Amino acid sequence: MRILITGGSGFVGQALCQRLHEDGHRVLMTSRHPSRILSQLPSDVEVRRWASDFVDLPPEAIVNLAGAPIAASRWSEGRKQELLESRLEITRDIVALCEQLQVSQGRVPDVLVSASAMGYYGDQDERDVSEETPPHDEFSHQLCRDWEAAASKATQFGTRVAILRLGLVLEADGGMLAKVLPLFKLGLGGRIGNGRQYMPWVHRFDVVEMILTLIQRNDLQGPFNGSAPQPVTNAAFTRALAKQLGRPAWLPVPAIALKVGLGEMSTLLLGGAKMLPSRFQEAGFTFRFSTLGEALDDIL
Numbered sequence: 001m002r003i004l005i006t007g008g009s010g011f012v013g014q015a016l017c018q019r020l021h022e023d024g025h026r027v028l029m030t031s032r033h034p035s036r037i038l039s040q041l042p043s044d045v046e047v048r049r050w051a052s053d054f055v056d057l058p059p060e061a062i063v064n065l066a067g068a069p070i071a072a073s074r075w076s077e078g079r080k081q082e083l084l085e086s087r088l089e090i091t092r093d094i095v096a097l098c099e100q101l102q103v104s105q106g107r108v109p110d111v112l113v114s115a116s117a118m119g120y121y122g123d124q125d126e127r128d129v130s131e132e133t134p135p136h137d138e139f140s141h142q143l144c145r146d147w148e149a150a151a152s153k154a155t156q157f158g159t160r161v162a163i164l165r166l167g168l169v170l171e172a173d174g175g176m177l178a179k180v181l182p183l184f185k186l187g188l189g190g191r192i193g194n195g196r197q198y199m200p201w202v203h204r205f206d207v208v209e210m211i212l213t214l215i216q217r218n219d220l221q222g223p224f225n226g227s228a229p230q231p232v233t234n235a236a237f238t239r240a241l242a243k244q245l246g247r248p249a250w251l252p253v254p255a256i257a258l259k260v261g262l263g264e265m266s267t268l269l270l271g272g273a274k275m276l277p278s279r280f281q282e283a284g285f286t287f288r289f290s291t292l293g294e295a296l297d298d299i300l
């Protein structure tokens, strides 16, 4: 298949690109810096600036991963706008590609798999969270809601749309683990706040499998929680990571310090959702890594 990835240079996108390439698919990619990333990619990957630059090389599937990193800096009003616009601009451009292909060729991509996040649900305390759970209205929800709504517009042109609400993606070379590992290795890790907030996690291997499943199974559409079936609290995550590294993790980070230091962005660390992959399980998806212990064993 010809598969277009936006954000293919990122933490999830690189692993996906490698897997698609190994499986014999033709990979197309968008990037803000096509010439900079070309040297890191297999030679037959075609990189262009926008999805709508691919009218002459129409993809059969699109995977939408691009967006400014959520936790890179404090959420000022300007930064919130940037987090939203960086996603909406690219997603609207994908929909524009679908429209152009329908008009010019009468054939659109079969499927769009568009990323979203557990943040869709906002803070949910300790209740179980399926795809049906009503969200808590806060910035992370508004961001994911608007991003998902923009992607869903591709259905107007006949493209099947599946939304992947990702939990914390785990692998050693990026994401949240790459940020906390140095501290934990020094024995400076600790739970955040009271540690009772849930951290739905997912091994990057299973994220790639989820994306492949959503591409291949034309009976799957709408939102899918992209996290392992056994989410853990922040305190349990902290204990598991410290145990895996054989280091102590006795230094809790007080909630008040995060609220003062990070402002509204502290909700990312102090809130959470016990997100469960209900629709993937109904669809018969098999997780390679169901427990955090198995995932950390593999990664570390």
Ligand SMILES: NC(=O)c1ccc[n+]([C@@H]2O[C@H](COP(=O)([O-])OP(=O)(O)OC[C@H]3O[C@@H](n4cnc5c(N)ncnc54)[C@H](OP(=O)(O)O)[C@@H]3O)[C@@H](O)[C@H]2O)c1
Residues within 6 Å of the ligand: 006, 007, 008, 009, 010, 011, 012, 013, 030, 031, 032, 033, 037, 065, 066, 067, 068, 069, 070, 086, 087, 115, 116, 117, 118, 166, 167, 168, 169, 170, 175, 176
């Ligand atoms: N990793 C996680 O734990 C996690 C959890 C929940 C949701 N997600 C979501 O899943 C998607 C993929 O995650 P990831 O960790 O692979 O993302 P990532 O590595 O942070 O970024 C993906 C790509 O987005 C592009 N990008 C970065 N800043 C941008 C900006 N200001 N404007 C437009 N494009 C920009 C970059 O591509 P170029 O530089 O090549 O343009 C980058 O490679 C993201 O949208 C993320 O929000 C991730």
